[in-house]
Amino acid sequence: METFDCIVCGCGGVGSSVLYHLARQKVKVLGLDPFPPGHRFGSTHGHTRVIRLAYMEHPDYVPLLKRAYDLWHEFEEESGASLYEETGVLQVGPADGSVIPGILKSAEEHDLEVEQIDAEGLVERFPGFVLEPKMKAIFERRAGFLHAKRAWQLQTQLAQQEKAQLSIGEHFKTWTQEGKNIVVETSQRKVATSRLLLSLGPWIPRWAPSHFPRLTITRQTSFWYCGHGPYYHMEAEAPVFLYETPEGVFYGLPHQEPWGVKVARHSLGTPIQHPQEAENSVDPEEESQVRSFLKRYLPKMDHTLRRHEVCRYTNTPDGHFVIDQHPEAAGVFFLAGLSGHGFKFAPVLGEQISLWMLEGRPKLSLDFLSLRRFSQV
Incomplete structure (x- = not known):
């Protein structure tokens, strides 16, 4: 042996x-x-994953993230590959929700630089995005996505x-x-x-x-749509975005060729019993939720679906x-x-x-x- x-x-x-x-x-x-x-x-x-530092989930993750950023840079140098794209992240939600208070708590506890943006500032800097009256917006420059x-x-x-x-x-x-x-x-x-x-x-x-805690497996789908005009393109400095809405948390990445803007619902998806049982076809209800989100908060988007991918989350309580x-x-x-x-x-x-x-x-x-x-x- x-x-x-x-x-x-x-x-x-x-x-x-x-x-x-x-x-x-x-x-x-x-x-x-x-x-x-x-x-x-x-x-x-899937090809990409978001990375952000002022972590809304819990401040205790931040020391790990600081080291992760350094290691991603070292890994890029060793491999000779481009793995991290810094676009910044725009995060939007109600002042009394989980996203905005979580970001501010981590930023304060670890002295991280984040910028609060009002509705007028959002229209000026990111005209493709909507900030509703009861929502707050925070922009973090040191964030983006990884070529996962x-x-x-x-x-x-x-x-x-x-x-x-x-x-x-x-x-x-x-x-x-x-x-x-x-x-x-x-x-x-x-x-x-x-x-x-x-x-x-x-x-x-x-x-x-x-x-050991009971783990829940969920089916999660990402969708790609055409980023109409310059509003959602990396070349126009469009950011990664995340919205906490009454219908759930949605996130997305700026337009990348050949597929477009990636958008997904981060809130837990459809429970499944086994990771190999999930269908990889488009779930009309999931896509309808994403389209409704886009119409309300990214109104300049072209809603032509170009691509979708299904992954599985393994979730703790x-x-x-x-x-x-x-x-x-x-x-x-x-x-x-x-x-x-x-x-x-x-x-x-x-x-x-x-x-x-x-x-x-x-x-x-x-x-x-x-x-x-x-x-x-």
Whole structure:
């Protein structure tokens, strides 16, 4: 039975980053995944993902994001690829909602630069967007989007260049503790390690401890429409945008050839039982919701649908990640429930989890993402 220093089961957007960072430490590491990088059964499917710093979800994410920005830049230099596009992000919502107060709280706590824009200023700077009377608008310059699929594939390629072994099509079946070793059984063999990461997305609950939270899988669809005129084009400095509305939270990216403006509903989509069961056809109700949003808040858009993509969110009850060690097996680590906002953290989570696996603790705090918050409920 072959033995590895570390094994990563599940090499999606973040699992592949852990694989890459472990390989850079020159340890003998194996990555397992039933699907190739860029597959459509997880949360990272698609070409782009938003990145922003004044994080509305919780101020504790900001130190991780600061490091993530630095690591994305380093990864661009190492790979020679352009991965981050800085467009700024325009975020709009009611003053007493969750988006605007969340941004302001993170900005204040971490001394981040954000700009509040009134209706007159919005018309002058971003004439394609509407600010309704009871809404507030905040613009953050240090934000934009990542070329997610490109980055995911590069992480696996560079990990292999650093001598990581990656086995695509090999299914994880189970793990057992045998003395000091953790024995991993796959669809093809048994292998041993002293440190195992389970980053299995929606498949993880079967191998999780008893107090692991219930994860909900949802079908999420992104749509692309033609950005009519200059209002929504990157060349005209159109930003990434996010709106909190009575109908839910919607976000989008400026026009990119050949598909146009990407728009999606970030609020949880249709629940599904298994990530491979979701239909990839257009759901008329989902598209109707997006069209209604565009007509109201981006009225200069051409509503001709050019493209759509379906991905799956794996959601925790509180919308925050789960990153922890198994309470009964110190060499087993969990990464799960990224809840539709995890990819921007890929390099920093890869770095910190690999440090935790090799050195016994991460350098940045991940305590707020631990399993303990669920055992205390």
